[in-house]
Amino acid sequence: MNNDTLQRTASRFAWVALIIAGLTGSPAWAAPTDTYCTPNQVVVFTEAPRLHVRCDESLGGIVYFAASTTDAAQAGRVLSVIQTALVAGRTLIVNYDPSDLSGAAIGCQTNDCRLIRRIGFGK
Numbered sequence: 001m002n003n004d005t006l007q008r009t010a011s012r013f014a015w016v017a018l019i020i021a022g023l024t025g026s027p028a029w030a031a032p033t034d035t036y037c038t039p040n041q042v043v044v045f046t047e048a049p050r051l052h053v054r055c056d057e058s059l060g061g062i063v064y065f066a067a068s069t070t071d072a073a074q075a076g077r078v079l080s081v082i083q084t085a086l087v088a089g090r091t092l093i094v095n096y097d098p099s100d101l102s103g104a105a106i107g108c109q110t111n112d113c114r115l116i117r118r119i120g121f122g123k
Contacts, residue, residue, distance in 0.1 A: 032117055035059050037092040042082045044069065048107040051075060053082045053092065064113035065094045068106050081119050090121040 037055035044051040052066040069075040085092045095118035103115040 032095055032097040034093055034095050035062075037065065037094050039082060039086045039092055042079070042086055044075075044079065045107065050103075050106040050108060051079055051082075052108065052113065053086075053094075055092075058112070060098070061112055062096075062098070062114050064108065065096060065116045065119070066103050066106065066108040066113055067116045067119075078116060078119055081121065085121045092119060092121050094119050 037053065038057070039053045040056050041054040042051065043054075049069050050066045051069055052064045054064050057063075067075060067078045082092065084090070094116055096114040096116060098114065100115055101110045103113055104110050108115060
C-alpha cells in the first residue's frame with residue numbers, strides 16, 4: 001500500500017468510528033433506571049437538607065435513596081409515598097440515575113446512596 005491509500009483508509013476508519021460513537025450516544029454512562037425497594041427505614045434529617053429511605057436489599061451497593069428537603073412541598077410528597085409504602089408493606093419503585101453523584105451535596109454518600117428522581121408503588 002502506498003502512503004495515499006493508507007491515509008484514505010485511516011480517514012475512513014475515523015469517520016466510521018465517529019458515526020458509531022454518534023449512534024451509541026456519547027458517554028457510556030448508565031441511564032436513569034427503575035428499581036424495586038422494600039423500605040425498612042425512613043429518616044428526615046434535621047442537620048442536613050434531606051430525607052432518605054433504606055431498602056432491604058442493595059442494588060450494586062446502593063441501599064439508600066434520598067431527596068432534598070429544601071422544597072418542603074416536594075419533600076412532603078416524597079415522604080408521603082415512602083411512609084405509605086412502609087406502613088402498608090408495599091414495594092417502592094424508585095427511579096434514579098446510577099451515575100448521578102450530586103446527592104453528596106445533601107449528605108447522600110456516593111458509595112451507597114442515590115437521589116430519587118421519581119418514586120411510587122403499585123398494588
